[in-house]
Amino acid sequence: EGFRMEPLDLTLPRDFLWGVATSAYQIEGAVSEDGRTASIWDTFCRVPGAVAGGETGDTACDHYHRMPQDVALIAGLGVDAYRFSLSWPRIQPGGKGPANPRGLAFYDRLVDELLAKGIRPWITLYHWDLPQELEDNGGWPARDTAERFADYAELCVRQLGDRVRWWTTLNEPWCSAVLGYELGIHAPGRNDRGDSLAAVHHLLLGHGLAAQRLRAAAGHPVQVGITLNTTHAIPADDRPASVAAAHHADGLGTRLYLDPLVHGRYPADVVDALHRENVHLPLHDGDLADIAQPLDFLGVNYYTSHVVGADGPVRRDLPRTAMDWEIHPEGLTDHLVRLGRDYPGLPLYVTENGAAFDEPAPSGGEVADPRRTAYLDAHLRAVAAAHAQGADVRGYFAWSLMDNFEWAEGYAKRFGLVHVDYPTQRRTLKQSARWYAATVARSRA
Numbered sequence: 001e002g003f004r005m006e007p008l009d010l011t012l013p014r015d016f017l018w019g020v021a022t023s024a025y026q027i028e029g030a031v032s033e034d035g036r037t038a039s040i041w042d043t044f045c046r047v048p049g050a051v052a053g054g055e056t057g058d059t060a061c062d063h064y065h066r067m068p069q070d071v072a073l074i075a076g077l078g079v080d081a082y083r084f085s086l087s088w089p090r091i092q093p094g095g096k097g098p099a100n101p102r103g104l105a106f107y108d109r110l111v112d113e114l115l116a117k118g119i120r121p122w123i124t125l126y127h128w129d130l131p132q133e134l135e136d137n138g139g140w141p142a143r144d145t146a147e148r149f150a151d152y153a154e155l156c157v158r159q160l161g162d163r164v165r166w167w168t169t170l171n172e173p174w175c176s177a178v179l180g181y182e183l184g185i186h187a188p189g190r191n192d193r194g195d196s197l198a199a200v201h202h203l204l205l206g207h208g209l210a211a212q213r214l215r216a217a218a219g220h221p222v223q224v225g226i227t228l229n230t231t232h233a234i235p236a237d238d239r240p241a242s243v244a245a246a247h248h249a250d251g252l253g254t255r256l257y258l259d260p261l262v263h264g265r266y267p268a269d270v271v272d273a274l275h276r277e278n279v280h281l282p283l284h285d286g287d288l289a290d291i292a293q294p295l296d297f298l299g300v301n302y303y304t305s306h307v308v309g310a311d312g313p314v315r316r317d318l319p320r321t322a323m324d325w326e327i328h329p330e331g332l333t334d335h336l337v338r339l340g341r342d343y344p345g346l347p348l349y350v351t352e353n354g355a356a357f358d359e360p361a362p363s364g365g366e367v368a369d370p371r372r373t374a375y376l377d378a379h380l381r382a383v384a385a386a387h388a389q390g391a392d393v394r395g396y397f398a399w400s401l402m403d404n405f406e407w408a409e410g411y412a413k414r415f416g417l418v419h420v421d422y423p424t425q426r427r428t429l430k431q432s433a434r435w436y437a438a439t440v441a442r443s444r445a
C-alpha cells in the first residue's frame with residue numbers, strides 16, 4: 001500500500017539492453033505434449049526426496065498453452081529482449097535423429113510473437129533439460145553427448161536462425177556438472193567427482209562444437225555466447241592460506257570455464273589440484289581448439305558473492321534472500337570489473353540477477369515486494385558502477401519474468417517480477433515489475 005520507490009536513473013549506454021529471463025523446464029509444463037519426451041528433470045522430480053514437496057515441472061506456469069499472454073506481459077514491461085531456453089526433448093525427442101516439427105513449431109510461434117512486439121529473442125539452447133535417453137547413454141560424462149548437443153544446435157539454428165541473432169549455448173555448466181553429477185542435488189542426481197569433471201569437459205566441448213555449427217548453419221552472422229555462474233570469491237583475510245583458498249574457489253568456479261573458453265587452456269593450478277585427488281580431464285587432442293571458439297559475448301549470472309577463508313566458506317552478517325543467499329551487490333561490480341580485466345575484449349551481459357523473498361499473496365491486484373525492488377535497484381547501481389569503472393557490460397536480464405519451478409526447491413521459492421497463482425495460473429504484476437518497467441522507460445528518456 002502506498003509503496004513508492006523511485007525508478008532508477010542510471011548512467012548506462014543508450015543502447016544498453018534490458019530484458020527478463022526464464023527457462024523451458026521452469027515455465028512450460030506440457031511435458032508429454034506434441035511429441036516431447038522425458039528430460040532428466042522429469043525423471044529426477046520422481047525420485048523421492050529430490051524436489052521439495054515432491055513437486056514437478058509437469059504443469060509449471062503452463063506457458064506452453066499461455067505463451068501469447070506471457071509475451072504480452074513481457075511487452076507490457078517495455079523491455080528490449082526476452083531470454084528463454086529451448087527444450088531439447090521437445091525439439092529432438094530422445095536427443096538424436098530428426099527434429100520434431102510440432103516441438104519446433106512452438107518456438108517458431110514464440111519467436112514470431114516476440115518479433116511482432118519488437119522484443120529481441122535471446123535463445124539459450126540448454127538450460128539443464130537433457131533428454132533422458134542421453135543420460136541413459138552416459139549423460140554429460142560421456143563424450144558422445146557433446147556431439148549430440150552440436151547436432152541439436154544445428155537443428156535449432158536451421159529452423160530459427162533466420163529470425164534469431166542471439167544464441168547462448170549453455171546455461172551455467174558448473175551447475176550441470178557439479179550440482180548434477182557430483183553433489184546430486186540437481187538432475188540426474190549422481191555423486192561422482194570424476195564424472196563431474198568429465199561433464200565439465202564435455203559441456204565445454206559441446207559448447208565449442210555447437211558454436212561452430214551455429215555459425216556454419218545460420219547462413220548469416222549470428223552472435224554466439226555462453227552463460228556462466230562464475231564465482232566471485234573474496235578472501236576472508238590476508239593470510240596466505242585464505243588468499244589461496246579464495247583463489248582455488250575462483251579456479252573451480254570461474255577459471256576452469258573461462259580459461260579454456262577464452263585462452264584455450266585449462267588452469268594449471270586447478271588441474272594439478274584435481275590430479276592430486278585422482279580426478280582427470282578426459283582431454284583428447286584438438287579439444288581445446290574446439291572449445292576456444294570466438295565468443296561474441298559472455299553471459300554472467302550473479303546472485304551473490306562468497307567469502308572464503310583458510311577454514312572454508314565464511315558466513316557474513318549480511319541480509320539474505322529466501323534462498324539464504326547473502327545480498328552483496330558490490331560483489332557484482334567487482335566481479336564484472338574483474339572479468340573485464342582478466343578476459344578483455346569480451347562484451348558482458350548480466351543474463352540473470354534477482355531474488356526470492358517470502359512475500360504476501362496478491363491483494364487488490366498488487367503484490368508488495370519491496371525487498372525485491374531494493375535488491376534489483378542495488379544490483380543495477382552495481383552494474384552502472386562496473387560500467388563506470390570500465391567493464392564492457394551491455395545488458396541486464398532480471399531473473400525471472402514470473403514465479404516458476406525453482407528446481408530442487410519446487411514452487412515455494414518465488415523469483416518472479418510477476419506473481420503466478422498456480423491453481424488458477426493467474427498472473428499478477430508485483431510492485432517490482434512496475435518499478436522495473438519504470439526504470440527501463442527512464443533509461444530511454
Ligand code: GBH
Binds near residue numbers: 026
Ligand atoms: C540460476 O542458478 C539458474 O540459472 C536458474 O534456472 C535459477 O532459477 C536461478 O538461478 C535461481 O536459483 O552457495 O548458497 O551462497 C543459480 C545457481 C545460485 C548456484 C547460487 C550457486 C550459490 C549460493 N547458483 N549458488 S550459496
